[in-house]
Amino acid sequence: MFNVDALLDSLPIMGLGMLGIFIVIGIIMGIIWILSKVFPVKQNETKESK
Amino acid sequence: MAQLFSNLLQIDWSTQWPMVIMWIIGGVLIYLAVKKNMEPTLLLPMGFGAILVNLPFSGAVTQVGAEEGPIDVLFNAGIANELFPLLLFIGIGAMIDFGPLLSNPKMMLFGAAAQFGIFFTLSLASFLGFELKDAASIAIIGAADGPTSIFVSQFFKSNYVGPIIIAAYSYMALVPIIQPAVIKLCTTKKERMIRMPYRPKSVSKTTKILFPIIITVVAGIFAPKSVALVGFLMFGNLIRECGVLNSLSESAQHELANLVTLLLGLTVSTKMQWQYFLRWETLMIMGLGLIAFIFDTAGGVIFAKVLNIFLKEKINPMVGAAGISAFPMSSRVVHKMGLAEDPQNFLLMHAAAANVSGQIASVVAGGLILTLVEI
Numbered sequence: 266m267f268n269v270d271a272l273l274d275s276l277p278i279m280g281l282g283m284l285g286i287f288i289v290i291g292i293i294m295g296i297i298w299i300l301s302k303v304f305p306v307k308q309n310e311t312k313e314s315k
Numbered sequence: 316m317a318q319l320f321s322n323l324l325q326i327d328w329s330t331q332w333p334m335v336i337m338w339i340i341g342g343v344l345i346y347l348a349v350k351k352n353m354e355p356t357l358l359l360p361m362g363f364g365a366i367l368v369n370l371p372f373s374g375a376v377t378q379v380g381a382e383e384g385p386i387d388v389l390f391n392a393g394i395a396n397e398l399f400p401l402l403l404f405i406g407i408g409a410m411i412d413f414g415p416l417l418s419n420p421k422m423m424l425f426g427a428a429a430q431f432g433i434f435f436t437l438s439l440a441s442f443l444g445f446e447l448k449d450a451a452s453i454a455i456i457g458a459a460d461g462p463t464s465i466f467v468s469q470f471f472k473s474n475y476v477g478p479i480i481i482a483a484y485s486y487m488a489l490v491p492i493i494q495p496a497v498i499k500l501c502t503t504k505k506e507r508m509i510r511m512p513y514r515p516k517s518v519s520k521t522t523k524i525l526f527p528i529i530i531t532v533v534a535g536i537f538a539p540k541s542v543a544l545v546g547f548l549m550f551g552n553l554i555r556e557c558g559v560l561n562s563l564s565e566s567a568q569h570e571l572a573n574l575v576t577l578l579l580g581l582t583v584s585t586k587m588q589w590q591y592f593l594r595w596e597t598l599m600i601m602g603l604g605l606i607a608f609i610f611d612t613a614g615g616v617i618f619a620k621v622l623n624i625f626l627k628e629k630i631n632p633m634v635g636a637a638g639i640s641a642f643p644m645s646s647r648v649v650h651k652m653g654l655a656e657d658p659q660n661f662l663l664m665h666a667a668a669a670n671v672s673g674q675i676a677s678v679v680a681g682g683l684i685l686t687l688v689e690i
Contacts, residue, residue, distance in 0.1 A: 272442035275450065278687045279434040283427075285683045286676055289537050290427040293675070296529050297420040297522075304521040 326371045333589040334369040340587075341365030344481075353488035356573070357461065357580045361481065364584020376585055389582040394476075397469050399579045400462035401547045406572025407462070407674075408551020409564045411642070413526060415668040418516040422634070422665060424618070426672030429638030430680040431614030432457035436607040437684070443599065449473050451688040453600050456483045457607025458677035459490070459641040465579070466544055467681050471688070477586030478597040482604035490644040493605070495652055497612040498636050506620070507656045509631040513664045523556040530675070534682060541682015548678060612636045615669070630665075637666035640677035646670040 344362030348355035367375045368386060376384035393399035416422060433454045440450035452468035456479060464483040468476045486493065498507075527549035534545035551567055554560045586592070615635030623629045633652055637645045646666035653662035 266444050267442055268444050269442070271444070271447070271450075272438055275438040275441040275447065278684075279438050281687055282434045282437075282680065282683050283431065285537070285687075286427045286430055286680055287424075289533065289679050289683075290423050290672070290676060292533055292537075293530060294420045294423050296533065297417055297423075297526070300522040300525055300529075301417070301516075301518070304519045304525070306517040306519045 322372060331371060333593050334371070336593060337369035337587065337589045338366050340592075341369070347485075347488075351488075354484045356576045357484050358488070360577060360580025361484075361584055361587070364581045365587040367581075368584050368588050376588065384585075386582060386585045389578060390585045393578060394465060394469055394582055397466050397543070399575050399582070400465045400469075401543055403462045403572060403575045403579065404544060404547040405551040405554075406567045406569075406575065408527070408548040408553075409555045409567035410572070411548075411552055411555075411671060411674060413523065413552065413556075413671055414518055415664050416671045417518040417522060417526060419665070419668045422668035423672040423676070424622070425615050425635045425638030425669040426674075426676035427638070428618030428635060429611045429615030429669075429673055430457070430676050432607040432609065432611030432639075433677075433680050433684070435610045435614075436603050439606065440603050443603075445596075447688055449475055451684050452476075452479055453603050454607060455479075455681055455684060456486065456600075456604035457611050457639075458681055459483075459487055459608065459611065459639045459645075460674070460677045460681075461487065463544060463640075463677055463681040465583070467684060470540075470685055474591075475596060475600055477583065477592050478600040479604075480583050480586070482601050485601075486604050486608050487641045487644070490608075490639075490641045491648050493608050494612050494636055494639075494645060494648050497609050498616055498633050498649075498652060501613050501616040502620075502632050504656065506632050507652065508660065509629050510657065510660050511631050511634070511662060511665050513661065515664070520556070520558065524553065527552040527556070534679060538679065538682035538686050540685035541678060544678045544681055545675075548674075608639070611639045615639065631660070631662055634662060634665045634669050637669040638673045638676070640670075640673040642670045642674055643667065645673070 341362045344358045347353040348359035372378055374384060375386045377387045436457055437450050437454035440453045441447060448471035452471050452473035455464050455467040461483050464479055468479045531546045531549045535542035555564045615638035616632045619630050619632035619635030633649045637649045639645050649666040650663040653660040
């Protein structure tokens with residue numbers, strides 16, 4: 266019932282998957298940082314939000 | 316007179332009796348929806364559908380030598396081609412405010428960490444003898460995201476679509492029970508009392524508009540198979556944030572989401588015919604789904620604890636648990652737990668940011684699984 270070979274085959278998927286998520290999320294964080302620098306809140310937007 | 320009862324007389328109860336179990340399961344789902352208010356929008360149609368498709372010679376599903384049943388027609392039109400979950404994602408995208416996340420992007424890390432349960436469960440399910448495509452479909456229950464679960468399991472043409480969807484939605488409803496137990500197991504009282512002051516930062520409208528567009532492009536480049544999932548979610552968010560399509564945004568959030576959910580619940584029930592559902596694997600899938608949720612929560616909490624080793628201003632590790640996608644239940648659970656430990660500890664906005672990032676991360680995780688697991 267227990268399939269050790271399948272477990273070993275799936276481990277690289279686990280590693281690559283978690284690595285992939287952190288890479289994509291890291292890139293998204295970078296994009297958010299760049300967006301906030303390039304497009305800061307304008308004064309009238311702050312007033313509107315208030 | 317005999318004609319009236321001919322159908323009844325044709326039923327071979329010696330082989331058909333398991334359908335009665337499905338009536339009971341359907342009844343339990345309806346009870347949970349009505350009495351316990353557990354994901355009623357989905358569990359109620361699914362419960363009714365479970366009864367509908369398990370009636371003897373039910374015309375709702377295709378019978379041998381008969382016309383295609385309407386539930387099967389809907390399944391082929393909306394789920395087999397992954398259309399319904401994608402349409403639902405437009406509604407979900409329109410409901411989500413990425414503001415807390417955009418003002419505090421480091422919370423995104425918890426969204427990533429809290430997907431650990433998915434990949435852990437994939438390995439565990441493989442070890443337990445499931446084929447890789449089925450293991451991947453089962454693991455995605457840990458995404459805590461119904462449409463993603465349906466999308467991935469249907470993409471892989473999994474043999475267990477019915478149990479997977481039931482597990483995904485049941486555990487989402489059980490977040491307020493599962494998460495506090497896991498969080499308490501992984502943290503000390505002192506850690507749960509860590510205060511996190513909230514310093515709100517305004518986000519420009521341009522940023523809010525560009526964000527969904529750029530995320531779609533990034534997801535498309537890194538995980539092309541996920542671009543439909545991410546794209547529909549982000550399209551929904553774009554119509555919310557653009558400011559010129561308010562009526563479309565309202566329609567997506569209410570009419571579209573409600574209509575698709577209604578059809579989705581009923582249509583999924585075609586996979587709840589007793590021949591497909593009453594298998595010992597169903598119990599295993601329910602168990603594996605629970606494990607996925609537990610390890611997702613633990614992944615987020617432990618990641619926060621590891622980060623705290625390096626940070627001067629400590630993070631309350633409970634916030635890490637909100638990195639799963641069950642929005643907004645998970646952030647509410649964390650907020651309530653924070654208040655229970657210290658009535659002056661307001662974690663809601665931090666948890667909401669982590670929770671919203673969990674929505675993005677779970678879709679990315681789904682896309683990565685589609686990319687990494689070869690059919």
